[in-house]
Amino acid sequence: MSVDSSGKVIVIGGGAAGLMATGRLAERGRQVVLVEKMGVLGKKLRITGKGRCNITNVCDIEDIINNIPVNASFMYSALYTFSNTDLLKLFDAWGVPTKTERGGRVFPASDKAADVVNALKKYALQKNVRLLCDEATGLIIDNSTIRGVTLKSGNNIYGDSVIVATGGKSYPITGSTGAGYRFAKQAGHEVITPKPSLVPLETEERWVCRLMGLSLKNVAINVADRNGRSVYRDFGEMLFTHFGVSGPVILSASAHLRDIEKSAYTLLIDLKPALDDQQLDERLLRDFEKFSRKRVLNAFDELLPRKMIPIFIELTGIDPHKPVNQISRAERRTVHSLLKALPLRIKGMRPISEAIITSGGVDVRELDPSTMQSRLVKGLYFAGEVIDVDAYTGGFNLQIAFSTGYLAGSNA
Numbered sequence: 001m002s003v004d005s006s007g008k009v010i011v012i013g014g015g016a017a018g019l020m021a022t023g024r025l026a027e028r029g030r031q032v033v034l035v036e037k038m039g040v041l042g043k044k045l046r047i048t049g050k051g052r053c054n055i056t057n058v059c060d061i062e063d064i065i066n067n068i069p070v071n072a073s074f075m076y077s078a079l080y081t082f083s084n085t086d087l088l089k090l091f092d093a094w095g096v097p098t099k100t101e102r103g104g105r106v107f108p109a110s111d112k113a114a115d116v117v118n119a120l121k122k123y124a125l126q127k128n129v130r131l132l133c134d135e136a137t138g139l140i141i142d143n144s145t146i147r148g149v150t151l152k153s154g155n156n157i158y159g160d161s162v163i164v165a166t167g168g169k170s171y172p173i174t175g176s177t178g179a180g181y182r183f184a185k186q187a188g189h190e191v192i193t194p195k196p197s198l199v200p201l202e203t204e205e206r207w208v209c210r211l212m213g214l215s216l217k218n219v220a221i222n223v224a225d226r227n228g229r230s231v232y233r234d235f236g237e238m239l240f241t242h243f244g245v246s247g248p249v250i251l252s253a254s255a256h257l258r259d260i261e262k263s264a265y266t267l268l269i270d271l272k273p274a275l276d277d278q279q280l281d282e283r284l285l286r287d288f289e290k291f292s293r294k295r296v297l298n299a300f301d302e303l304l305p306r307k308m309i310p311i312f313i314e315l316t317g318i319d320p321h322k323p324v325n326q327i328s329r330a331e332r333r334t335v336h337s338l339l340k341a342l343p344l345r346i347k348g349m350r351p352i353s354e355a356i357i358t359s360g361g362v363d364v365r366e367l368d369p370s371t372m373q374s375r376l377v378k379g380l381y382f383a384g385e386v387i388d389v390d391a392y393t394g395g396f397n398l399q400i401a402f403s404t405g406y407l408a409g410s411n412a
């Protein structure tokens, strides 16, 4: 059976990019069929920013560009057509007040990602939009022109334009299972191999699992490559897990480890970033004097989280049961250097299913950056994470989805 939708625009995927594209198309008076397979719209959006949704960032557009390490120049047109300021004006018009936090990150004032989804749903589901709860299985292409979409239910839908906004491959439980890459290949597009980015890291050291759940709030990290060259430095919060490390600074670091398969990276954690070498030495002398009659095991109570102390002492090689006043100068130097640069060898990344975003996707050289239209198939558009553009944390990835969705919706 086939449903006649000729003259219509079909949007595949009701996530950030697809909802924005649909709303924009509806605003332009186009007939739209929005195909979403999950039964609910914006499933991933609901879990963004730990349920608070970091919508965008208030920095200027050049700074947004600087936060896009892959194919930033492709984004100029989309970001200038629909900027972060335009996005915030829309949220304001929809009655969703926002607030700006550290690092220019913008959240809904309510701290509820659901408010963002509800506003986008209202914008998208206007009277000329039909929502179809079905799974797109392929594209119907004839003579290098898009004609429609095949569906799992067996019903084909036809239209003048198709916008593929199916997301990446991360968190597949939210619906983004990489279907868009298949559609792109079917249309003859090159797809840059999808890889995890903004993802927890696995370490060679197994002692990390004994610290599982321990979060370090104010640490400085330095990731060095096998030649000792620093590839990333940051300051903030990190977390130990059963396999390695996670938390904001680690996720950000992961986006910089482009050669993780080839190169061995070492993570160096500065546990006392507020103290320079001399201050730390003075602090150690003071603490060791204060606890001089105690055992080494009790000398670090004011320096380190309790859970970390036995492991830290193991790493120094100092006998935990000897008196503190027997710590030698060389041992104190070892303590010093481990406090300033605790090393962890990075074994690899967690799988793509655990990544915040997917790096890779539809090759930008085959898309028109001013419309998001395919250069290979007329009427075929791509928007959001399915495209080979990815950014650091801070609201930039959603801005990419909204800007490319808006642009595709303005042109399809």
Ligand SMILES: Cc1cc2nc3c(=O)[nH]c(=O)nc-3n(C[C@H](O)[C@H](O)[C@H](O)COP(=O)(O)OP(=O)(O)OC[C@H]3O[C@@H](n4cnc5c(N)ncnc54)[C@H](O)[C@@H]3O)c2cc1C
Pocket: 012, 013, 014, 015, 016, 017, 018, 035, 036, 037, 038, 041, 042, 043, 044, 045, 047, 048, 049, 050, 053, 054, 055, 056, 134, 135, 136, 137, 165, 166, 167, 168, 170, 171, 174, 175, 176, 177, 178, 179, 180, 355, 356, 357, 383, 384, 385, 386, 394, 395, 396, 397, 398, 399, 401
């Ligand atoms: C835990 C987590 C937290 C995050 N937090 C933030 C944050 O705070 N700020 C930020 O900027 N970014 C954040 N991100 C990244 C951000 O969520 C994504 O970059 C963004 O959602 C991508 O939007 P999209 O519309 O391209 O894809 P998605 O939001 O993944 O939407 C794709 C949609 O397409 C549907 N779909 C897929 N295939 C088909 C098919 N064959 N047929 C029909 N429908 C289909 C899916 O069901 C899904 O609804 C986070 C990601 C994760 C995983």
